[in-house]
Amino acid sequence: MDAHSPPVASCFCGFVGDEFFANVPRMNFKEELNEEQYAAVTASDGPALVVAAAGTGKTRTLIYRLAYLVTEKEVQPWEVLLLTFTNKAAKEMLTRAETLVQRRFNSGYSGTFHSFANRLLRSHADCIGFGRDFTILDADDAKKLMRACIDELDVEKKHFPKPDVLLSLFGVVSGRMGDLSAAVTERFEHSEVDPDWVLKAHARYQARKKESNAMDFDDLLIHVLKLLVENEKIRAFYQDEFKYVLVDEYQDTNAIQAQLVHYLVKTHGNLMVVGDDFQSIYSWRGADFRNFLDFEKAYAGAKTFKLQINYRSTPEILDVANEVISGNPEQFQKELQAVRENGDVPHLVKVRDGSMQARFVIEKARELNRKGIPLSEICVLYRSHFHAMELQMELARAQMHYVVTSGVRFFEQAHIKDVCTVLRLLVNPSDELAFSRLIEMLPKVGKKTSHKIFHKLGGRVNLQREETHEQLIAALPAAAREGWEVLKPVFLAYHEENLQNDPGEVVFRFGKVFYTEYMVENFDNHKFRAEDIDGLIDFTVKFDSTEAFLSEIALLSNLDNEGGKAPSDEENEDALRLSTVHQAKGLEWKVIFVLFLNEDMFPSKKAIEEAGDSEERRLFYVAVTRAKDELFLCTPMVRRQRDGGMIFLDPSRFISEIPEDILRQNGGFF
């Protein structure tokens, strides 16, 4: 983050008065932007499309646009709505805009699509038949619920698709606003699966969500769109509220998001979308970059701006990038233009296997580090998390510091979810998932028992009421009763001692009377987990209500990544970065290593089978364009399997496509 940021409280905090920023600086836009950027930043009202290639100052352009609207157009910061895909992107841009114009941007509705939807639904969910205290189901919850729905169906499980499969299918269809029945039929055309049963599972899943007053990620978008479409007054209010709408990474929007934006700007048309079709890497979750390509058709009179001057990478790296992407035809034609001096030729590193690849990376990183490049300026990228397994082992052995942008999200770890479950049930008594998660921590209570009890209590478990506890204890198996007696005071205190605004205290008490001991018995790394929970309790300080805390953590995927206060403060440490390509989007490092550039790995076999290789090629393009100075493309020749067997690997097609003379072959490690 910008080192010169003013001491602004994070976006999770309460309001900081505008008077904090007394003197608004006069800005010279022409001086601080190049011609391309200046044109986009100062675009007149109406729809505008900014095609921003990698490393061309896309973020800068958006930030200056925010500043421009406020200083030159006399718009208030809260009248500008910025929509992004990650919390991190939103926070970075808003905070940097605050620095520029000394006005508060972080307190409005701007943020991710999902947090925006959440915010509107917290005010108006009752208009579409939900309670405002609805629960947000994360990926893990959704999966559990889907599992339960399938189990209820009484089909033969062996031949029935897994929850993951159904959820991703339903998710994509809903994102596209497509026809479910047709999609299901097509998807299972060549299998034994009966589409009718799949549709039944879907119906169950929808019904269960409604009963539990819960929404999954897709629902947030669907329901907020529904709200705007159906309710004229609310629509008019927000159309008037947001005088300008800016959308980042527009190539990654799906049909719902495009529609949502469309409704928001329908009256005034002041919409600027920014993106790069070459970097569209989320079609597997319903993104459709035709939203981006066809923008000029959808918004008559749209102005188009292109940013092509790349400040990030050396010409040699850009040559590789341009070469890679030229394999994909149907896109906006654009080429990255280098302004930097010549540098090193990117390396093609052939190694024997994953361990040798790991040792190459470590040795090279050491060498670069000796030459004065901090480890934090070096990043290792890969297609899938497990591709980095050997590297992680070797790094530990070599005692080199490293940070993984983890696949396991902080808030989805079992122990974090366990303690948050208490809060969830207190807030939303209909939340069966929370109820069963909580009660199944007690001995002799499993799935069946918890389900039975939940229905015995009428599908609502209001823990703040004394009589609920009486009924509950009567229904529990004897072995579990004692455990519940211990917990009871924690729940009753929520109401009696007014802990609604102090979720941390509830978590603390839950830990004290029950969960700390539970962890000792159930996890061998309970000490680390206990630390996480202490960190979580500290984190709750930022919130003034339990509801706000819960929806925030459901939408905040990764504490370490998203700039919240991380429980572990290794952030400033000089460490090598390990990340998937997806998670590295929008970021840059001096040195990039790409691992396992082999057929079936990068490109991923599954992805190609499902959708062809063009998205994988774009993904590779994203990887390459993260590098500022040096690029190492690694391709092992064999992969060792767990059972000791070996698989021979072919080099990735993406490597073969690159002309030999723009790469330097490294006789690597054997």
Next chain:
DNA sequence: GTTTCGGTTCTTTTT
């Protein structure tokens, strides 16, 4: 009838 436990299998990408 349910829960628990132990063994086996396989890792795409994420708000």
Next chain:
DNA sequence: GAACCGAAAC
């Protein structure tokens, strides 16, 4: 490492 399955234990 966690998710799934089948068998033992309550």
